Each structure stands twice: as structure tokens, then as C-alpha cells.
Amino acid sequence: MALESPSPHAAPESLDPGIDALFNARRIAIVGASGREGNPFARPLQYLTEFGFDGDVYPVNPGYETLRGLPCFPDLASLPAPVDLALLMVPGRAAVELMPQVAAAGARAAVVFASGFSETGDEGVRLQAELTAAAREHGVRVIGPNCQGVLSTTHRLYGTFTAALELGPVRTGGLAYVGQSGAVGGSILSMAREQGIGISSWVSTGNQADLTTVEVARHLVELPETEVLALYLESAVGESEFRDLAARAQELDTSLIVLRSATSAAGAKAAASHTGAIVGDDGAYRVAAREHGVVEASDIDDLVRLAHAHLALPRSAGPSTVIVTTSGGAGSLAADKAHELGLTIEDLRPETQERLATLVPDFGAIDNPVDVTAQIFRSSEIDDFVEVCRIGCAAQEVDAIVIALTLVTGELAASMATALAELIPQVSKPVALVWAAAREQTVKGREILREAGVPVFDSSEQAMRAIASLRRVPAPVRPGGRPSGFDETVVRRLLDDLTGTVTESQAQEILAAAGIATPDARLVTDVAMAESLSLGTDRAYVVKIQAAGIAHKTERGGVRLGLDATEVAGVARTMLEDFAADDPQGVLVQEMVPAGVELIVGVTRTDGGLPLVTVGLGGTATELYADTATTFAPVDATRARALLLDLKAAPLLTGFRGSPALDVDAVADLVARVSHVADIAGPALRELEVNPVRVLDRAERPVLALDFLMTLERETA
Structure with missing residues (x-):
């Protein structure tokens, strides 16, 4: 009997139960719940009760007997049943002191909303350290402090006070978001609502006293409801942790979109080498992003647009893109942006052009970009244009399609939107729709497309960025063993005996054991040794100072090139004298290598x-x-x-x-x-x-x- 293939997503029991409680809590305690209208700390109770949370909510505040029709309890010890999650709407010091009671109440996770921690200076740093220690001592995972909480649409769990929810609950969907900033997160939530994007999870991690953005994201990427995972990073992230997240998202074919405002790795040191200067502090992030297909957003609105594209459109198989437009100028602009982003705008095959020629006016273009011209709408009918789009989508030589509309407005816009809302979701390739017209002239059309889940882009640059981001990146292959002839035992033994700066002369044996060829060379440690060297007179030599404190020998005058055999001893003597204060190991006398x-x-x-x-x-x-x-x-x-x-x-x-x-x-x-x-x-x-x-x-x-x-x-x- 054949075994069933396991799901690529982790089984629920393999996930951290503390993090899981943030999204699947069945009983929630709100400590410090407020009944004052307009108070942000009244919002979590309001949202949970009004938006239909399907678990139990226990307000905790000795100043009330009831809140929003629910019994209000004086403290956590008075709750009628164990809770999974505690929302702490109390000052910072109180949050720290409450941690033992939170654990005793059964909560595996807590959200600390209060500010006044590490963002305020040394005293706040100490208070945050106390919070972290208390949470870890009692086995409670913490989001925050200085955060705006969490939401999960699976159970209509709205443990947040973000004002982005004042218009009501969000649409359920496949976008999961995690970021430190509550304000940025709220903006993303609000803009996603406007675009008709459905949300699965949303988290503001704040100061990250315990749970980090990447750690929460690593949990969310395993959930089957997460189709697109968006992150906002405003402080350094662990290199290994981020690469693991990116690799796992790639493995699961979950789009990972990142917006960041900090680019350097924590604790990074300026390297003395040229390499360190070139790679920079955020080199590991950039490599992980590139090799694992992370989509990098440039701003909040860009993140929302890209997330919409990845939720609504399929992946592309390659770079070949066809542009169908009502304007030659718009097509030219789109083609320019395509080339900038590594997409190709190739001529369509003859058979495709023949089909287009029956629909496109003679003064239009049928190669690529396909310009139907505004004349195609003279009769106020859109059938021919939609058929042109259909032909472009069906062309085997095409991997992606960009439809660029200009001033298609009014009733014609509504008719166009209705037809494209039917066509685009049926296409197995990504179709990006650009609509260069005022929103007030295309309100109805845009609403039709919004309800159909079809993204609308305001510029060719936005559309081409989305198309380029939808290309799959193959997972990198790591080496399976050492290179042939590489003596790992010897290399390891030699390295184990070294520390600090290792000079070229010290590394000669290492390089030889690794199978790395070097010029013939000898280390000269004193003048007598230099004078006794036996050197061939038919070649040129190089003399280089060897000292642990000299990283760049050329800039210090520690390298002499093109010496004949009779000059080597004198140069070695002078160099040893000139660099005596640098405690040199000696000078390396090397055979001069031809130019290359x-x-x-x-x-x-x-x-x-x-x-x-x-x-x-x-x-x-x-x-x-x-x-x-x-x-x-x-x-x-x-x-x-x-x-x-x-x-x-x-x-x-x-x-x-x-x-x-x-x-x-x-x-x-x-x-x-x-x-x-x-x-x-x-x-x-x-x-x-x-x-x-x-x-x-x-x-x-x-x-x-x-x-x-x-x-x-x-x-x-």
C-alpha cells in the first residue's frame, strides 16, 4: 500500500503552543479592560464582542462589574476557567508584576501593549529585561511591549486596538502580516481593506522583548491559510533565522514580501579587508532574499500592491511579457520598465500576429507591444479588445501579460471591467492590469474589479514590478562534500592552532592542504637568512612584509615588485628595519608571476x-x-x-x-x-x-x- 505524501505544512503539534495561542486562543483575558468610549484600550473588548469572536472573553478590572454585557472580574485569580491568551492593557511595571498570575491563569501567551520600555532609555531597557526574564521564568510567550497586538480571522480574534478596524472586521483571506510598527501595520491593514485584500493573520511585535517578527513569521509560514507572508522590519534580524524563514517560504511556495527600514546586521564589524567593505553589513540579508525569491517592497503602498498581486495572480514560468495597450505611448513606457526589471518584450510568433491582425486596425501594432489604438472603441464595444487580450494570454510564447488602459472611462469602463473581471481569473498566467485614468472617472469599473479580486495598477512601473516579482526562483543547491584533493584533516588541524590575524606566510600550509596553488615562496625572518637565499637569476621576485597588524601591505609600502636576485637581500634587510615596530614575522620572498x-x-x-x-x-x-x-x-x-x-x-x-x-x-x-x-x-x-x-x-x-x-x-x- 502506497504511503500518502505528507502535507508540506507542519502539523499543528509541531508549532510553538505559545505562539499558536496568539491565533487560536479559545479563552481570552483582557486585563485592564476599559469601558470608556473613545479610549484605545477599550477597543480590544469592543472588537472581540462586536466582530464575533467564537471563544470566551473575560474582562479583568476591579473598577467594573460588567463590561459590554460580560461579567468583569477583579483579578486573574477570579476567572471561571483557564485562559489561553492574556491581553495586558496595564502600565509597564504592572505587566511585569502580573506575569506569574498570567501563567497561573493558564495563559501560554500575553500581549503587552504598554510603552515605557526600551524605547525610552536605560530605565526602560532594565524594565524590559525584567519583563523578558519574568515571561521566560513562567513559560509565557510575549508579544510587545509597545505594540498594537494581534488578530486572526480564523476565529475572528481581534486582540488589538488599531484604529484601522474602526470600519469593521477585515475580510478573511490569505495575507499574513508581521511587523514591529503598529502604525505601519495599521496602514497596511487599512490599505488592504481598500483593495479588497483578505487577511488571515496580523501582528504588531513592538519592542520584541520575547517574540521577534521573524520568529512569529516562521510560525505563520507553516499555516495552510498563509498564502502570502508580508514583513515590515525596522531593526536588524538574525541572519540564520531570516535565511531559514526565506528558505522555508520558498519550499512551501509561499510568497514572502519584505519592507525594511533598517539594513545593517546587529553587531556587524567593519572588516579590514576589501571584501568586508564591498559586502556591507546587510550582505547576508540581500543574499538570502535573492537566492530564496524574497520580494522586496519599496514602501507601504508597494507592499500592499505586491501582496495583492501574489494573492490574486499565478506565478510566471519565464520573463516573456506581452503588452496589450490602447496607446502606443503607454506601451512604450511599459516596455521600458519591463527591460529595466529583466523582463523581455519579444515579437509575437507569426501565427499569433495573424490572429491579432483580424482585430487590430491597420495603423495599430501587432508585434509587441500590441497597440489596438483608441479606434477599436469607436462603436463603444469592447468585444474586439477583450479578444485581443485573450489571444495574448493564449499565446504559447508568452509568460505574462500586461494590459495597459488609458482613458477608458464612464460606462465603457464598467463594461471593460466586467469583461476583464471574467477573463483575468481564468488565465493560468499572470495578467497585470494598468488603468491610467482618474479614479472618479473609473469608480464603477474599479469596484467591479475589486469585487472580483483583480488588482488594478496605476502605472506601468507598478505592473511590471508585480510581474517581475511573480517569477519563481529555483532553490539554491548546497555542496555535498569537500573538493577533490582537499585534506580537511590537515586544514582543520592547522586552523585550530591559529587566532587573530593570519598572515600569508602562516597560511602557506593551509593553502597547500586545501589544494590552492600559490607562487613559490620562502619566509625570511632575519638579514642573515636573506643573504643566504639561493635565488635563480633568470626570474624576478616579490618581497612582502609579514605582520599581523598590517592588513594592506601595499598601502604601507610593504610590497616591492620586480626585483632581480641581487636586489632581494637588500630590500629584505631594509623592510625588516622599516617595519620593526610592527613586530614582523619576517618578509615573504615570492617568485614574480606574469601579468594576467x-x-x-x-x-x-x-x-x-x-x-x-x-x-x-x-x-x-x-x-x-x-x-x-x-x-x-x-x-x-x-x-x-x-x-x-x-x-x-x-x-x-x-x-x-x-x-x-x-x-x-x-x-x-x-x-x-x-x-x-x-x-x-x-x-x-x-x-x-x-x-x-x-x-x-x-x-x-x-x-x-x-x-x-x-x-x-x-x-x-
Whole structure:
């Protein structure tokens, strides 16, 4: 008997019961409930009773005997039954002191609405720490403080005082929202209502004393009612936690849309390397977002529009987009925006154009954009235009459709809306409708589309952003093992003996064990050793200072190039004397390598963060050009090759203006090996940089690591 495939969503018992209580509570206590009309703290009780919460509500306030027709209890100990959730409408200190009683009442979660915590200064920080400690001691999960609460339409649970609900309960639907700011969350709730977007869950996390935005989101993404998950982030998030959320959303095919106002990782350190300067503090966020298909919103209204598109429209299979418009100018503007966003506007196939030619006037256009011209509406009929749209949607060469209407108004607008409201939901490809006309002239038409759940965009840019965001991103493939010939045992042993700044000379054995080729080199520790060197007279040499405190040797005058054998000893002597105050380990005497393409390969890691491997143009101009590509480490050679080919400078490797194609596979192999060294270094790694990597037009040793820097910070006992 075949086993049934498990649901991709987690079983309810696998979810945190404390977080689950926020959305599925059957009994709610409102501590500090108010009966004063107009008081925001009266709203949760008002919303729960008026909007049909299907559980029990227990107001708690010794100043009332009843509130809104319900018995009001003097304290939590007086409740007639255990509760699942406590809404604490009390001052901050009282919320902390109430935590043992909240737990004793059975609540697994509490919402602390009060302000006066970490947002107010040192005293508030201490009070918030007390709240967190008390909640954890008593096993209560906390939303807030300084928040506006939660809602879940599953049970019509409105545990919030947001004014966005003054017009009544929200429509049930597939959008789940989590964000710190209650005001931003309220705006999103209000604008979603206006667009006819249905909500499943909504949370304002406030100061995040316990539960964070990402932690709540990680719970919501598992719920089958969550079709689109929207986040507003205004403080740093844990890199691993966010990547896990993004990866899980991608696995479940749940759209994750993020609006953020803070871009740097908490505790990030400025790296001494070029790599750290290029990647930036929010590098891990950006990589996770790109690789796992996170949709990034630019503002509140953009988030709402994108959420609507992802709820209402199917995903696209590719970039090919057809534009059907009533105006050549509108079509041209839409095509420009499509190209900016990586969408393609290709000519339609001859058979598609032949079908269109029977409907579009001779002075129109049937290639792409398809311009029907305003003449198609001369008879005030919309049948021909709708048929043109239908043909565009049915074309096999098309992945997505943008319908750009201009001044289609009045009764014609209503007729058009009715027809498109019937057509668009039936199409298995995303269809974005742009309506460039005043709302007062298209009120009826827009209302028809709203009721049908069809998004309407006000500009071609909005529509094309939505279409571009609907493309699926394939999940990244992580390497299954170490590269061939990589001696992990030796690399691990050598790394375990190092801390602080690791110089190039110290890393020679590590690089050799990792299978990374370097120029022939010797460490010279004193003048006598320099004078006794046996050097070939048929080649040139490089002398480089080796000192833990010198990250950029060239800028300090610690590198001399193109020396002949007779010059090496004198330069080594002078360099050791000039840098004596830097406590040098010595100077490295290296064979000079022929000219070639120079790249940088670096790995950076913030405290508690994820390692990021970056490739780009190398040498001293690395930061000037900033032509780089970044992903999570480690990588295999296949992924490394894809990174290299993402560079604008990739033609320098593959062959440019008559220059020979270089060994890209060998470069990719080196990138992979560097990333695995960083992976073995683990959390101690702060930065690792090979800059430059010299790529040569030769069969033997075509790729060499010319310089190396690594910083390790190990925990002290």
C-alpha cells in the first residue's frame, strides 16, 4: 500500500503552543479592560464582542462589574476557567508584576501593549529585561511591549486596538502580516481593506522583548491559510533565522514580501579587508532574499500592491511579457520598465500576429507591444479588445501579460471591467492590469474589479514590478562534500592552532592542504637568512612584509615588485628595519608571476552570522569597481562558476576583444576551495581574503593565490 505524501505544512503539534495561542486562543483575558468610549484600550473588548469572536472573553478590572454585557472580574485569580491568551492593557511595571498570575491563569501567551520600555532609555531597557526574564521564568510567550497586538480571522480574534478596524472586521483571506510598527501595520491593514485584500493573520511585535517578527513569521509560514507572508522590519534580524524563514517560504511556495527600514546586521564589524567593505553589513540579508525569491517592497503602498498581486495572480514560468495597450505611448513606457526589471518584450510568433491582425486596425501594432489604438472603441464595444487580450494570454510564447488602459472611462469602463473581471481569473498566467485614468472617472469599473479580486495598477512601473516579482526562483543547491584533493584533516588541524590575524606566510600550509596553488615562496625572518637565499637569476621576485597588524601591505609600502636576485637581500634587510615596530614575522620572498586577470575571492562573517563568499575584480581597485557577486559559503565549483559568470567583468575570463578564453573552471575550483577553508574555520572566522588571484593564459597552474589575509576571533574561556 502506497504511503500518502505528507502535507508540506507542519502539523499543528509541531508549532510553538505559545505562539499558536496568539491565533487560536479559545479563552481570552483582557486585563485592564476599559469601558470608556473613545479610549484605545477599550477597543480590544469592543472588537472581540462586536466582530464575533467564537471563544470566551473575560474582562479583568476591579473598577467594573460588567463590561459590554460580560461579567468583569477583579483579578486573574477570579476567572471561571483557564485562559489561553492574556491581553495586558496595564502600565509597564504592572505587566511585569502580573506575569506569574498570567501563567497561573493558564495563559501560554500575553500581549503587552504598554510603552515605557526600551524605547525610552536605560530605565526602560532594565524594565524590559525584567519583563523578558519574568515571561521566560513562567513559560509565557510575549508579544510587545509597545505594540498594537494581534488578530486572526480564523476565529475572528481581534486582540488589538488599531484604529484601522474602526470600519469593521477585515475580510478573511490569505495575507499574513508581521511587523514591529503598529502604525505601519495599521496602514497596511487599512490599505488592504481598500483593495479588497483578505487577511488571515496580523501582528504588531513592538519592542520584541520575547517574540521577534521573524520568529512569529516562521510560525505563520507553516499555516495552510498563509498564502502570502508580508514583513515590515525596522531593526536588524538574525541572519540564520531570516535565511531559514526565506528558505522555508520558498519550499512551501509561499510568497514572502519584505519592507525594511533598517539594513545593517546587529553587531556587524567593519572588516579590514576589501571584501568586508564591498559586502556591507546587510550582505547576508540581500543574499538570502535573492537566492530564496524574497520580494522586496519599496514602501507601504508597494507592499500592499505586491501582496495583492501574489494573492490574486499565478506565478510566471519565464520573463516573456506581452503588452496589450490602447496607446502606443503607454506601451512604450511599459516596455521600458519591463527591460529595466529583466523582463523581455519579444515579437509575437507569426501565427499569433495573424490572429491579432483580424482585430487590430491597420495603423495599430501587432508585434509587441500590441497597440489596438483608441479606434477599436469607436462603436463603444469592447468585444474586439477583450479578444485581443485573450489571444495574448493564449499565446504559447508568452509568460505574462500586461494590459495597459488609458482613458477608458464612464460606462465603457464598467463594461471593460466586467469583461476583464471574467477573463483575468481564468488565465493560468499572470495578467497585470494598468488603468491610467482618474479614479472618479473609473469608480464603477474599479469596484467591479475589486469585487472580483483583480488588482488594478496605476502605472506601468507598478505592473511590471508585480510581474517581475511573480517569477519563481529555483532553490539554491548546497555542496555535498569537500573538493577533490582537499585534506580537511590537515586544514582543520592547522586552523585550530591559529587566532587573530593570519598572515600569508602562516597560511602557506593551509593553502597547500586545501589544494590552492600559490607562487613559490620562502619566509625570511632575519638579514642573515636573506643573504643566504639561493635565488635563480633568470626570474624576478616579490618581497612582502609579514605582520599581523598590517592588513594592506601595499598601502604601507610593504610590497616591492620586480626585483632581480641581487636586489632581494637588500630590500629584505631594509623592510625588516622599516617595519620593526610592527613586530614582523619576517618578509615573504615570492617568485614574480606574469601579468594576467586579477580577481578577489573573499569570505566574511559577522558575529553569530553566516559566511558569505564574494568574487570580483581584484587588486587595489577592488572597491573602486565593486564588480562582485556574493553567496553563502561553502560553494561547489558549479556554483562558484555561476558567480564568476555573473560578474560584469566575466568576458575578461571567457574571452574579450581577441583576448584568449581563460580557464574559468580552474578559477571556480579555487573559489570553492577558499569557501571550504572558511567553512572549516567556523564561527571563529571574521574574514578571509585572497587578493589578488592571478588568472594566467597557460595550461599549468593557470590560477594562483598571490596574497592572503585571514582573521580569526576565538572565544576565551
